[in-house]
Amino acid sequence: RTVLENPAPDTPWQMPTTLNWGQGAVEWEPLKEIGIAPKPFQKPYPDVYAPFTFSATTARFWAREGGTPVVLSDNVEFCQSLFQAYRQEAVGAGRDLRPGQGVAMGATLCIADTEEQAQELRDQFDWLFNAWFVPFGFPPRLVLQGTSESVIQQIRELDQSLNFEELFLWIPTGLYEHSVMMRQIELFATKVMPNFPD
Template sequence: MKDILFHLPVVGSYDQLKRGFSGINDRNYQNMLWQISEQSKLADELGFWGVAFTEHHFHIEGFEESNNPILLDLYIGMQTQRLRVGQMANVLPFQNPIRLAEDIAMLDHMTRGRAFTGIARGYQKRWADVLGQGYHVGATGSDKSKQDNANRARFVEHWEIMKKLWTERTVSIQTENWQIPPADVHFGHEAVNQYGTGLDENGMVKEVGIAPKPHQNPYPPVFQPFSFSEESFRFCAREGIVPIVMNTDPTIINQLMDVYQEEAEASGHGALKRGERVGIFRDVLLSRDADEAHYWAERGNGFVFPAWFGPVGFSEVFRNKGETGSIGSDYATLRDRGFEFVGTPDDVNRHIEKMVNQHGPEYLVHFQHSGPKPHDVQMRSHELYMTEVAPNWF
């Protein structure tokens, strides 16, 4: 099993966050950068597979201050040797797919093939509807509404453009929203066709290509967090993308994994083992003292989840199949529903043993809160995990 540390990242301690405006405190931001640096360097030494950052904007509150995960990846990549660096995820409908394809290719080269990438659709209306103006699309509510359908269409469109740019020397692409290159662009430079290609006999631009191409062939591993729907799992299976499951009900997880295996084989990817090319997302924190671990986890995910994620609908991932009524997002619910892999090394081993026996995921994505959970607590947790838990599941 491959372990990925996923940082929001949070800016500010538990008390600083509760006072407000933690995200615009410069000292808090510098502290966050120092903490993720030290934790990533330790993760590199201990043998974690990778570290990832999210994409969100306008987080003056401090909960998910990660405007540009690729920049954070490069920052960490320059301080580590083996650790893979990636995004969970770039929000495709609100990105220029050409620029994004270039940036990821550059990151892959600068880290010498240690990059991975993630793609998502965007659910936070505050920033998605602001940044989406130029793309005439808004946040997804995963509700099959007109806006949701437009978001999905733009997501797929941008993904297809990125794939072509990564895998073809030069391209001419016509989609609903993009013409690459535009018509009637004259660039009569002899050097273009003398040393490359793309111009016709009249000097008109007919094809363009990005440079460099990714270091990894054909491109870095691709993930889609956090996938809930059968439609998303079928898309990921067809495209060879790793979906990250956030649900906690084993029946639902198994159904999604069945869909993934079925669609992957039907799409020509061969017969995958159970859990192959699939990840599961959990909050992970270890201590020698279980009560201490739960104390810090409750001030971390137990504070951030009900304050930020629950109100925008993420509590639905804790719903059991056939269950009706409202679902809470307080720490007791997170713990009871199996989202918290928290406690002593023995406790966490039992959680993982159950998960592996039921689902056998290739990846485990560890939720990280680099402010509410003190730095020394996180560092010790990583060490305990990689020395007393991970060796059992390689």
């Protein structure tokens, strides 16, 4: 295995978002640190999930390693190609998987009582995404947006195309008021989840 040093030596840093609100970065100086979480206490270690999977290379790596890539793209055909690359590589590594097994879909959730409220949440998310992710070259990500009925339909259509077994949802904590966060969780738990018992 190749172990990469993070941050890479002598990495000059100039991303305004990190300079304004992050730590370990000084304009035009090497990046000094990247925060990490400690190793899990649990043994054996819990399953590994790799968010922000945007390439077949990454999907194939996790297929060999037995990890679960979380695909966040809004392009269904691209997602299908990653799912296929993962499965082919897993089979080559001795893992017999069903289509869609071992790969998770990921999406941002902007759910509200009305479509207009959901659009307001989306507008706020778009600001966050454009400030923190676009500068790193992240492609557009999947957003499930609307009322509970709209989100149910979007999940069904996505599952018909990709046949995924796991769905990871991101509600940007700290971006919305606490009551808005709680309402999104409530709507998803009480109105959306009962439609997907598996």
